[in-house]
Amino acid sequence: DTGVSQDPRHKITKRGQNVTFRCDPISEHNRLYWYRQTLGQGPEFLTYFQNEAQLEKSRLLSDRFSAERPKGSFSTLEIQRTEQGDSAMYLCASSLDRGSGSYNSPLHFGNGTRLTVT
Amino acid sequence: KQEVTQIPAALSVPEGENLVLNCSFTDSAIYNLQWFRQDPGKGLTSLLLIQSSQREQTSGRLNASLDKSSGRSTLYIAASQPGDSATYLCAVTQGDKLIFGTGTRLQVFP
Numbered sequence: 157d158t159g160v161s162q163d164p165r166h167k168i169t170k171r172g173q174n175v176t177f178r179c180d181p182i183s184e185h186n187r188l189y190w191y192r193q194t195l196g197q198g199p200e201f202l203t204y205f206q207n208e209a210q211l212e213k214s215r216l217l218s219d220r221f222s223a224e225r226p227k228g229s230f231s232t233l234e235i236q237r238t239e240q241g242d243s244a245m246y247l248c249a250s251s252l253d254r255g256s257g258s259y260n261s262p263l264h265f266g267n268g269t270r271l272t273v274t
Numbered sequence: 275k276q277e278v279t280q281i282p283a284a285l286s287v288p289e290g291e292n293l294v295l296n297c298s299f300t301d302s303a304i305y306n307l308q309w310f311r312q313d314p315g316k317g318l319t320s321l322l323l324i325q326s327s328q329r330e331q332t333s334g335r336l337n338a339s340l341d342k343s344s345g346r347s348t349l350y351i352a353a354s355q356p357g358d359s360a361t362y363l364c365a366v367t368q369g370d371k372l373i374f375g376t377g378t379r380l381q382v383f384p
Contacts, residue, residue, distance in 0.1 A: 160317070162317075187370075189371070189372075196376065197376055198278070198363050198365070198374030198375050198376050198377055199318070199363075199372075199374050200374070201371045201372065201373070204370060204371065211370065212369075212370060212371065247317055247318070249318075262308060262320040262323045263308070263318075263320065263372060264320065265310075265317035265318040265319070265320075266317050267315075267316050267317040268316070268317050270315070
């Protein structure tokens with residue numbers, strides 16, 4: 157168990173550029189989540205996948221944001237035409253759903269990707 | 275809409291003290307409650323998970339309680355150490371996602 161891995165750790169980009177982040181979950185975990193955290197706040201839910209299916213998206217996920225999990229393993233989060241308000245820590249988490257929901261499966265978080273939009 | 279509040283926002287204590295962190299939530303229809311630790315610039319580490327049918331969970335020097343009907347949870351840390359310095363976040367599970375509080379920033383000084 158190598159834990160949840162996120163890449164890159166830091167990304168600095170200019171306003172208007174596109175960025176893509178990657179998350180590799182714990183290998184046997186079928187659920188994968190994306191959260192966003194700004195300074196001094198708790199993480200806010202963005203979206204989650206059950207295997208390759210994207211099951212829920214937050215209203216925070218504008219049409220500039222897109223997430224994929226093509227083979228039910230790693231996931232990517234892309235932000236198009238970045239804005240300064242997108243600056244935040246983007247956290248990925250995974251869990252194992254044994255068929256009765258993830259209600260009692262703890263989430264394992266990666267160390268996040270810190271995005272700075274100048 | 276579920277809202278999770280944590281009090282205090284920050285806490286500074288001398289090493290060795292026992293302390294209590296508080297978490298409250300507005301909607302008692304939760305599946306479970308989790309406490310996390312977050313070190314600066316890092317991700318979250320799960321500390322304890324209390325199922326909605328449970329009253330408390332213990333792990334080492336940590337004890338978390340849950341009173342679902344009143345919408346409250348506490349995290350008790352015994353004999354605090356400088357290594358406990360971090361931000362502690364509570365989160366409730368509704369549907370298939372966690373809803374987080376804003377955290378308590380703890381500093382334990384020698």
